[in-house]
Structure formats: C-alpha cells, structure tokens
Amino acid sequence: MPLIRLSDVTKIYGAENKHPFTALAGVSLQIEAGEFAAIMGPSGSGKSTLMHILGCLDTPTTGEYHLEGDNVDRLRGDQLAAIRNKKIGFVFQGFNLIPRTNAVENVELPMLYSNTPPEERRRRAAEALRRMGLAGWEGNRPNELSGGQQQRVAIARAIVNDAPLILADEPTGNLDTKTSAEIMELFVRINREEGKTIILVTHEADIAAYSRRIIRVRDGLIVDDERREGR
Amino acid sequence: MKIIPIALRNISRKRVRSAITIGSMAFAGFIMLFFAALGQGMLYTMEQNAVGVYLGDIQIHAPGYRSDPDLYTRVPDPAALVDKLEKAGFHAAPRLYGFGLAAASGNSSGIWMRGVDLIREPKVTLLDRQVMEGAWLSADKPKEVVIGKKLAYTLGVKPGGEIVVVSQAADGAMANDIYHVRGILKSVGDAVDQGGFLMVDAEFRRLMGVAEGTHEIAVARVDKDRILAEAADTVASLAPGMEVKTWRDLQPVLAKMIDVMDISLLFMLFIAYSAVGMVILNATLMNVFERIREFGVMKAIGVTPPQVFSLIMAEAVLEAVIANVLALGAGIPVVRYFEVHGIDLSNFSSGASLAGLALDPVWYCKLNTKALTMPVWFMFAVVLAAVIYPAMKAALLKPLDAMHHQ
Numbered sequence: 001m002p003l004i005r006l007s008d009v010t011k012i013y014g015a016e017n018k019h020p021f022t023a024l025a026g027v028s029l030q031i032e033a034g035e036f037a038a039i040m041g042p043s044g045s046g047k048s049t050l051m052h053i054l055g056c057l058d059t060p061t062t063g064e065y066h067l068e069g070d071n072v073d074r075l076r077g078d079q080l081a082a083i084r085n086k087k088i089g090f091v092f093q094g095f096n097l098i099p100r101t102n103a104v105e106n107v108e109l110p111m112l113y114s115n116t117p118p119e120e121r122r123r124r125a126a127e128a129l130r131r132m133g134l135a136g137w138e139g140n141r142p143n144e145l146s147g148g149q150q151q152r153v154a155i156a157r158a159i160v161n162d163a164p165l166i167l168a169d170e171p172t173g174n175l176d177t178k179t180s181a182e183i184m185e186l187f188v189r190i191n192r193e194e195g196k197t198i199i200l201v202t203h204e205a206d207i208a209a210y211s212r213r214i215i216r217v218r219d220g221l222i223v224d225d226e227r228r229e230g231r
Numbered sequence: 232m233k234i235i236p237i238a239l240r241n242i243s244r245k246r247v248r249s250a251i252t253i254g255s256m257a258f259a260g261f262i263m264l265f266f267a268a269l270g271q272g273m274l275y276t277m278e279q280n281a282v283g284v285y286l287g288d289i290q291i292h293a294p295g296y297r298s299d300p301d302l303y304t305r306v307p308d309p310a311a312l313v314d315k316l317e318k319a320g321f322h323a324a325p326r327l328y329g330f331g332l333a334a335a336s337g338n339s340s341g342i343w344m345r346g347v348d349l350i351r352e353p354k355v356t357l358l359d360r361q362v363m364e365g366a367w368l369s370a371d372k373p374k375e376v377v378i379g380k381k382l383a384y385t386l387g388v389k390p391g392g393e394i395v396v397v398s399q400a401a402d403g404a405m406a407n408d409i410y411h412v413r414g415i416l417k418s419v420g421d422a423v424d425q426g427g428f429l430m431v432d433a434e435f436r437r438l439m440g441v442a443e444g445t446h447e448i449a450v451a452r453v454d455k456d457r458i459l460a461e462a463a464d465t466v467a468s469l470a471p472g473m474e475v476k477t478w479r480d481l482q483p484v485l486a487k488m489i490d491v492m493d494i495s496l497l498f499m500l501f502i503a504y505s506a507v508g509m510v511i512l513n514a515t516l517m518n519v520f521e522r523i524r525e526f527g528v529m530k531a532i533g534v535t536p537p538q539v540f541s542l543i544m545a546e547a548v549l550e551a552v553i554a555n556v557l558a559l560g561a562g563i564p565v566v567r568y569f570e571v572h573g574i575d576l577s578n579f580s581s582g583a584s585l586a587g588l589a590l591d592p593v594w595y596c597k598l599n600t601k602a603l604t605m606p607v608w609f610m611f612a613v614v615l616a617a618v619i620y621p622a623m624k625a626a627l628l629k630p631l632d633a634m635h636h637q
Contacts, residue, residue: 057531057630078535085533096528096634100244110532112237157532 001069003165003197004031004054009063009073011049011220023049025220026063031213033164036191036198038208041217048169050217051201055088055167056080068164085110089158089196093170095150097142097157103129104138107156114161128156132186148179155186159196166190168200172207184210234538238545242553248521252514253554256610259507260558261565263606265596266503268566269574270496272597274489279357280591281485284419286478287324287355287449289463291470296446302329302401305444306473312448313351315469320453321462324351325445327435331398331406333428335386342382342396343426346435355451358419358429365390365414373434375413379427383415390414396428400440408438504609511610512617515547519621526625527633540626547618548611555607569596 011024023046031037041047052058053065056072059080065073072083084090089110097106107125116124129138132152142150151171158166168187172180188210191198200211208214216224242249282288291312296304306312309325316323327346332339349370353359359367368377376394378386388394392412400406410430418424436442448470452462459477467475479486519526526539534542577592596602 052631055531078537081530081533081535083533084531090531092634096524096531098525098528105240109529113529113534113538 002030002066003033003035003068004029005064005066006030006053007064007066009053009060009065011046011053011058012061015061022220024053024060027217027220027222028063029215029222029225031197031199033197034191034195035213036188036211037200037213037215038211039199039201039215039217040203040205040208042203045217046220047201047203047217049220051167051169051199054165054199055090056083085114085161087163087165089161089163089166091151091154091158091166091168091171093173095142095147095154095174097150097153099142102139102141103134103145103153103156106142106153107160109157110161124160125156128160129153131159132156146179147175148182151175151179151183152186155183155190159190159194164197166196166198168198170202171200172202172204180207234541234545235549238542238549241542241546242549245518248518249550252511252518253550253557255510255514256507256551256554256614257557257561259504259510260554260606260610261562263500263504263507263609264558264562264602265566265569267500267605268562268596268598268602269569269594270500271599271602272570272595274493274496275597275599276591276595277485277489277492280419281482282451282478283357284361285356285358285423286481287451288459289321289450289466289475289477290481291448291450291466292446292474292476293444294472294474297474297476300328300446302439302441302446305441305446306448306470307444309445309448312470316448316450316466319465319469320457321466322351322354322451322453324348324355324449325432326352326447326449327432327439327441328446329398329435329439329441331396331428333382333386333394333396335388335392335394338386340382340385341426342378342428343422344396344398344428344430344435344439346432346439346441347429348432352449355449358416361416361419362414363417365412367414368429368431369413370431370433372413373431373437374408374410376410377414377416377427377429378412379416379424380418381424382426382428383412385425388412396438398439400438402440404440406438406440500605500609504606504613507610508613508617511614512620515543515614515618516621518546519543519625523625523628523633523636526628527630527636530628530630531634536626539628540622543622543625544615544618547614547622551611551614555610558606558610559603563598566596566598566602569594570598571595 006027006029009024009027013021013023027050039047039050053060060073064071067083067087098109104122104125107128108121111121126138129135132155134149134152137145137149172183175183184207187198190196202208212228214226215222291306293304293306313323313325325348329344331342331344333342347368349368362377363380386394390412394410394412396408396410398406416423416427450466463475463477529539573593573595575593
C-alpha cells in the first residue's frame with residue numbers, strides 16, 4: 001500500500017466565478033513510504049497547491065487522496081487537523097516559529113495539544129533538538145537564532161511527533177548556500193536513518209538533487225517523474 | 232489538551248500585550264466597582280434616611296390613627312407589646328404625637344410634638360445622631376427640646392432659646408409651658424424640618440395629659456437581612472387588631488422611586504460597562520489579529536478549530552480573572568474609604584428632598600453583595616461576549632490563509 005495515492009486530483013480556485021483558476025488539472029501520483037521526493041516547477045505551476053493538498057492544508061476540488069490507505073479528501077476540518085498532527089510534519093520556507101517562545105517550547109507545540117504529559121513532551125522536544133544539532137540552544141527564542149538554526153528548530157518540530165510524512169515547502173528558500181546544504185543533509189539523514197517519507201517543494205535544481213525522485217509540475221499537471229540516485 | 236496551562240503560558244509569553252489588556256480591564260473593573268458602590272450607597276442612604284432616621288422598618292398604629300391622627304387613638308399597653316417584639320428579634324420604640332402652637336421672639340408656628348423614648352428610639356432610628364446644633368434630648372432636662380431646622384429658622388431660635396408651647400391636652404384643658412431649645416436637627420424630612428418638636432416622652436405625657444397607650448410603635452429588624460414582608464407578618468401576629476405597615480407601605484412613592492432608581496442604576500451601569508466592553512473587544516481583537524500567523528501555524532500542526540476557540544476563550548477568561556483580582560484589590564480599599572468619608576456635594580446642593588425625605592448631600596459608597604458581584608459578573612459576561620467573535624474568527628481561519636496573512 002502506498003503512503004500517498006492521488007487519483008485525478010484537480011484544484012480550481014473560484015470555481016463559482018466567471019474566471020476560475022485551475023491550479024491542478026488532474027494529478028495522479030503515488031509515493032511509497034520511505035521515499036525522498038522533490039516537487040519542482042516554475043512559479044504558478046501548481047507545485048505549492050499540490051503540496052498543500054498532500055499536507056491536508058487544502059482539499060481537492062475533484063479526485064481522491066488516500067493517505068496510508070485512508071481517503072482524506074472529504075474530511076472535516078477537525079479530522080484533517082488530527083491527521084496533520086499525527087501523520088504529517090511541516091517545514092516552511094519562513095520557518096513559522098512562534099515568536100517570543102523558546103526553541104524547546106516551539107518543538108513541544110505539536111504535542112501541546114495532544115495530551116502528552118509535560119515531562120514526556122519536554123524530553124522528546126529536547127531530544128529532537130539534539131538530533132538537529134541544537135543541544136544547548138533549547139532556551140533561545142527565534143530572534144536569538146540564525147536562519148539555519150531556526151529551520152533546524154522547525155525540522156525538530158516536524159519530526160517530534162514521529163509523523164511518517166515530512167513536507168517541506170521551499171525549506172532553503174531563506175538560507176544561504178552553505179546553510180542550505182546543511183539543512184538538506186539533515187533531511188537526507190532523517191530519510192535514511194529514520195525511514196521518514198520526505199517530500200519537498202523547490203525550484204532549485206541543486207536542492208532537488210538531494211532527493212531520489214523528482215516530480216516536475218507545469219500548468220497544473222505532472223509533466224515528468226524521474227527516479228534517480230540521491231546524494 | 233490541558234487548556235488552562237497553555238492559556239496561562241500564552242498570557243505570560245506576550246507580557247506587554249497581556250499587561251495592557253489586563254490593565255485596561257482592571258481599570259475598567261475598578262471604575263465599575265466604584266460606580267456600583269456609589270450607586271448602592273445613594274440608594275442605601277435614601278433608604279436609611281427613610282427607614283433609619285425617621286420611619287423604622289415597620290410601624291404599629293391603632294386602627295384609624297393614620298387616617299385621623301387623633302390624640303385619643305392609641306395602641307394600648309405598649310410596654311407589653313414592645314417586650315414581645317424584642318423577644319421576637321425586633322427593636323421597638325413607642326412614640327407619642329400631638330399638635331400645638333409654638334411662639335418665640337415674636338414669631339409663631341404650628342408644631343408637631345413628638346414624645347421620644349430615649350432608651351429605645353436610638354435602637355430603631357438614628358434620629359439622635361441628626362443633631363446639627365446643640366445636643367440630643369436628655370432625660371435629666373425634660374424642659375429642653377430638639378426642633379426641626381426650618382422650625383428653628385421660622386421661630387428665630389438657636390440652642391438655648393426659649394419657646395412657648397400651647398396645645399389642648401387629652402382632658403380638654405389647655406396645655407402650655409415654656410421650653411428651651413437643646414438641639415436643632417439637620418434636614419431629615421419636610422414634616423420634621425418644618426414642625427418637628429421633639430421632647431422626652433414623660434414630659435409629653437405630663438404636658439398633654441396622656442397617661443397610657445402610645446400613638447405609634449416604630450419597629451426595626453435586628454437582622455437586616457430578614458425579609459421585610461415576613462417580618463411585618465410576624466409583627467402583625469404579635470399585635471392583633473393593630474394596623475401594621477412596612478416603610479414601603481407608609482412611603483409608597485419613595486419605595487417605588489428607590490425601585491426605579493435601582494433599575495435605572497442597572498441601566499446606567501450597563502451603558503458604562505458596555506463602553507468598557509468595547510475596550511475589551513478592541514484589546515481582544517487586536518490580540519487575535521496580531522497572532523493570526525501563529526494560529527495558522529498551530530492549525531497547520533494539527534490544532535483543531537474547537538481547540539483554538541477554547542484557547543482564546545480561556546486566555547480571555549484568565550485575563551478577566553486576573554483583572555478582577557486587581558480591580559477588587561485596588562477598588563475595595565478605595566470604596567471602603569468612601570464608605571466612611573463620602574463625597575461632599577453640599578456646595579452644589581443642600582436641602583433637597585424626595586417624597587418628603589431629605590437627600591443627604593454627602594454621597595457615600597456602599598459595598599454590599601450587589602456592588603461587589605455585579606462588576607465581576609458583568610466583566611466576565613462582557614469578556615465572553617467580546618471574545619466570541621475574534622475566537623470564532625481565529626477558529627475558522629484556514630491554516631494557509633492565516634500563515635500567509637500580512
């Protein structure tokens with residue numbers, strides 16, 4: 001059973017309007033557990049929309065989306081929230097850490113709303129930060145961390161709930177080349193050592209080169225699906 | 232999810248914003264408490280003027296006396312009745328009344344004489360504390376009287392001044408004597424102010440030839456929380472055949488006016504509190520809008536809409552709890568101060584009366600249950616009402632829209 005199965009998914013914005021915009025024009029896609037895939041495409045190609053649907057942040061207009069065998073395309077908001085909490089970890093381009101909240105508390109956030117005991121929460125958050133090379137930075141707030149460190153905190157937050165799927169939207173978009181490489185190495189490690197499925201959206205070929213599968217999107221359609229050796 | 236610790240954590244996380252919100256709520260709460268206490272104080276003073284200074288809670292008369300206040304229509308054996316009332320949890324003071332003519336310094340005026348039981352009257356009313364000039368009655372000085380403020384002005388007398396009194400005694404003979412002014416009352420009500428002539432009860436009996444009975448027994452509840460109507464029923468059962476009236480029956484206009492003022496006070500409080508509600512709504516809305524991206528992230532990582540809604544509500548309620556504690560902490564000592572010292576408006580108004588009873592130009596606060604709880608409950612109600620919209624808005628935000636909010 002694939003981890004992700006999309007069947008003829010479309011996404012039309014403003015379907016009721018005179019000039020609707022078709023972001024996805026019928027995408028079918030399967031991703032197995034443990035894959036490391038990159039979605040590439042120019043601006044407006046539909047790659048971010050595809051990522052949002054994969055992350056249950058948006059729902060398709062038509063078509064079906066199965067995650068771990070469960071049909072999730074018609075679920076209610078709270079049901080989608082539960083899936084995002086348990087099955088998906090997000091890493092965003094802008095880090096999206098909670099301001100005025102230190103690193104360990106940011107990492108605790110997904111567990112904060114799921115009845116995890118405080119001691120367990122703190123232990124797991126500190127461990128996730130350690131794995132991201134941020135031991136000793138637990139008490140620092142986002143404004144006291146570099147961009148690379150903030151993204152590491154965001155990755156720690158994405159993995160802390162042990163979700164099988166990590167979605168990264170332009171995770172290196174705000175970072176310099178050296179830091180970008182470090183962050184990508186972290187993704188490779190998480191994929192190889194922990195077996196997490198990683199899907200990242202990028203328009204940079206050297207970032208996509210870290211993955212073992214590159215899915216190219218243009219005009220709302222998958223135009224190429226290349227399997228390759230990752231770095 | 233344990234919502235309270237998370238809400239507390241969020242409040243402490245954004246200290247400046249929370250301090251501003253809680254501070255404005257606490258200030259509003261303080262004002263509301265003071266305003267409510269002042270309003271309650273005004274009503275209390277009015278009621279006190281009616282009940283505590285003049286009427287008593289309940290009055291007992293012989294049938295027909297109120298419609299025709301005749302010297303001969305008296306409550307028989309008042310000592311026995313007073314004794315029964317005191318055993319039943321009341322204070323009671325017998326009073327004697329008669330009419331006459333007073334003259335002094337070439338001036339004259341009709342007077343309303345009142346024989347006062349010097350031991351019992353102070354337990355029922357505060358009349359003995361209303362002396363403006365001179366002193367209260369003394370059993371040792373039966374020829375010294377206390378008179379109303381306007382009567383003193385009409386007769387042109389001051390404490391120590393001489394007054395000649397003429398009346399008709401119970402036996403039909405002429406009653407006349409010379410008295411000296413011992414004290415002048417401050418304004419307590421039109422009837423007392425214009426014609427009040429208070430004397431020791433024994434002297435009244437001697438002057439007017441009234442050996443037995445009394446014209447009125449004023450009754451006060453020892454336990455002020457005892458329901459007035461039930462207390463009146465008890466008094467009526469102890470005084471069969473007598474006419475028993477509560478102060479509300481005796482002064483229906485005043486009673487109605489106090490009821491109306493109580494309601495209008497609520498209305499005024501509602502208007503004031505609504506303004507406060509707008510402050511709270513504004514603070515809460517700003518708080519939510521400032522955190523839209525944060526809510527977007529929370530929702531993206533799996534926080535459900537009801538959890539977001541509950542969290543914002545919990546934060547607002549906790550802020551209201553803290554604000555109420557601060558408001559009460561600061562407000563109670565201030566209200567207590569003005570319970571004792573009052574706000575003196577005598578420069579702006581004096582001698583005003585309502586339904587024949589004087590209005591006190593000094594406004595005192597009164598910290599009763601109503602004044603204390605009304606602002607607290609109202610603040611919670613306003614906070615909950617004010618926060619529903621922003622909480623709903625945050626709960627219904629789409630994670631993507633919220634995260635991309637500028």
